[in-house]
Amino acid sequence: MAATAVSATNLFVADYSGNITTLNLSEQNGSYTLEKTHENDGCAPNPSWLTIDAGRGLLYCMNEGLAENSNGSLASFIISTDGSLKTVQNTTTPSGPVSGIIYGEPAGQRGIALAHYGGSAVSTWKLENNGSFTENEEFFYYLDQPGPVADRQDAPHEHEAITDPTGQYILVPDLGADVVRVFSWEQESLALKTLESLKAAAGSGPRHAAFYTPSGLPGSTTYFYLVAELASTVTSYAVTYLPDNKGLSFKELSSQPTTGPYTLHRTNAPAEIHISPDNRFVVISNRNDSSFSLPQSNGTIIESDSLSTFALSPDSGELTFHQLWAAGGSFPRHFSISATGNLVAVGLQNDQSVVVLERDVVSGLIGEPVGRVNVGGNVTAVVWDQERALGGLGD
Template identity: 60%
Template sequence: MRATLLAFSAVAISATNLFVSDYSGYINTFSLTASNGSYNLENTFSNTECAPNPSWLTLDSNRGLLFCLNEGLETVNGSLSSFTVNRNGSLTHIKNETSIIGPVNGVIYGEPAGQRGIVLAHYTGSAVTSWLLDGGGHFELNQNLPYTLSAPGPNAARQDAPHEHETILDPTGQYILVPDLGADLVRIYSWDVVTLKLKELSPLKAKAGSGPRHAAFWSPYAVASENSTTFLYLVAELASSVTGYAVSYLPNGGGLTFSEIYVSSTYGMLNLPEGNAPAEIAVSPDNRFLLISNRNNTSFSLPQTNGSAIKSDSFSTFQFNEDGTLIFHQLWPSGGSYPRQFSVDKTGSLVAVGHQYDQNIVILERDVATGLVGEVVARMPTPGNTTCIQWNE
C-alpha cells in the first residue's frame, strides 16, 4: 500500500525504515522517503513471528537485531522473540521463548563489549524478568522477579496488583528503573557484572494513586556521570501528571535518591480533560524539550478533505529550565486516537506516532528551532491496534 503525503519542507532525507508492531500479530516495516519536499510512506514488509499480540519493540541497531515482546492477551503466557534486521528492512526470525504473561517494555543492559541482557516489564504478570543475550540474537532466561500487593491501591480498578510498565536505564547505565503503575513505585535495580542478576534497591515512591507509567532522564549538560546534574521526569497515567526529580547517586553503587522539584498536569496550566491518560515521554534529540503523549482526551477536531472531521488526542511539549523545572510550551493534536507510543527521529524534525485505537501510524513535522510540533505529513493504517513504532536509523 502507498500513500501520497503533504509537503511541509524542502529538506530532503534518504529512505528511512520504521518498525511498527500491533496487537493483531504483525511487525510491519514502513519505508519513509522524501522527494521534492513531499514525503511518501510505504508498507514494505510484514512479519508475524511475534504473534499473537506484539506490544513492544527493542531495537539493537549496532548489532542489527530487533527484540519483540508478545503481551499474550489471548494466551496464558507472553513471549520474547528476536530477529535479524536485514539491509532492505525485512526481518529474519531467530528465536522465540515463552515468558511470564504481559511483557510490555524491554531495555538492553550490561557491558557494551561484554555480557549483555534484556530486562522486561510485565504489566499483567506483575513481574520483571531478565534474559541473557548470547550474541546473534540468541537468549535464555536469567531471572524471574514476581511481585504482589498486600492490598489494592487507592485506584482499586487499576491498582489491584503490581503493574510493571517500563524498563529504562539511568544515564550511566548502572541502574535499571521500572515504573510500577499498580504499586505507585519506580522500582530500582543494580546488576551483577558477571551474572547480570538484578538486585533490588530502595525504590522511588510516587504519590499514592498516581499510577507511574513511563519516565525519562535529562541532564542540562547532556553528560552521563554520577557527578553530573541529573533529573528524572515521571509520567503518572492515573493522575495525568508529570513530576520532576533531582537525582543523586549514592556511593559504592548504593542506588539513587530523588528530590521532587516540579509537578504539573500534562496539560500544564490548561484545563485537564476528564479521563486523560498520558502514555509516552521522551527528551528531544537536541536536549531542549520534553514531549508527552496524551490519550483519551479528544482535545482537537481535525478537518478532512472530504468535509468530515476526526477527533484527535494530543501532544504536550515542555521546555527545560536549567534547574530542572519545566515551562509548558505547546499542546498539539497527535493526529488520531490513543497515541500509545511515539518516537522522534534523530534529527528531531519528525515524530512518528502509533495510534492504538485508530490503528494507524502518523508522521508529524516538528520545528527543531522552536520545538513546536506541526502538521501531519504522513498517515498509514496498520492491521490492528498499534502498540509501538521505532525508527531504524
C-alpha cells in the first residue's frame, strides 16, 4: 500500500518563563498534531518578541528584562533543520525591547530596529550574515507631562517597529505619547533620520499597525491601519509618499471599535494586527473582552477573548466588519497567519499556551482549533518557520 503523505512545519514561541520553544505541527489525512520538540533559554529571562530572517536561517529574540532597573537584551540564533536553535550572540540593550524589524538593502548592509516599551527608546543594530550584530544608534524619548491615561501614559512607550511596503521608512507606534514615529534611514550607515510623526487621538494609545497595498506593488496606492490599545479602536488612513524621501502623509478615513458592532461587558485591549496573505482581510486580536465561553472535554467552561476580521476595500481602503471569533483562550497577545492563510497560530499570554485555528482562505472566516500546547510561561510571541515547512501545510 502507498504511504500516506505527511506534511509538517515548525513554529517558534517566546514566553516570559525564559524559553523559546519549538513546536512541530504535522498533518495527515486532515488530522493535525501539535507538539513541543525543542526548548532554548538563550533569550532569558523574559523573551518578548521573535523576528525571523528567513533567507539566512536566523532568528532574533528580544528579552524585555522585566525585573526592576533591568536592561533588556537582543539574542540571535541559527535555525537548524530540525527546528532546534543554536545561539550566536546575546547582548545587553536598553530596557524593555518588545518588537524588532529588519531593515536595509537585502543584498547589502542590513540592520534591526528595536522598539523599547519600558525604556522609552528606539535602538538600531547592524547585522552580519552569520547572525552576529553590533549596536548602531539609540534614541530616548521623554514627556513633559503624562498623557490622558496617566497610569499608562506616564512616559513614551514604543511598542512596535515595522517598515512600510517600500522599505524606505521605519514606523514605531508609541502608546505613551499617542504618536507613530516615522524614520528614514541612510543606506550605508543605517542611521535613522527622524521625520514628522503621525499624531493619534489623545489617550488612544497606539500599539501595533499594518500597511495595505491593494495592488501588492510597493509605492502604489497605500493604506495604514493603526490599532489603539487604550481606545480599543482601529483607525484607517490613506498614505501619501512625500517627494525626495521626506516622509509619509496620513489622511484619516475612519475609526471603529476593533470588535466591530459588538458591545462588550469588559474593557478590551486589542494587541496584534495582520493582513491576510491573500491581501483581502485584516485580523486583530482582542484581549480581556471575554466574548466567548468554550466548553472543555472535562465538562468545564472557559472564557475566551477574540479575534476580529475585517474585509479590506481595494477601492477605498475602508474596513468592513466580517467576523468576531473565539481566540481559544485568555489574552491573545500575539498571533501569526501561515503563509498559505489556512491556519492561525495564537499566543495566549494568560493561558501560557499556543492554539492553532483553522481558517477558510475563500471566506476569510476563522474556525475551530486543530491543536493546542501549553508552554509553561506567559506567551508573548508565536511565529511560523515557513522556510523550513516539510510539505507546506497548504490547503
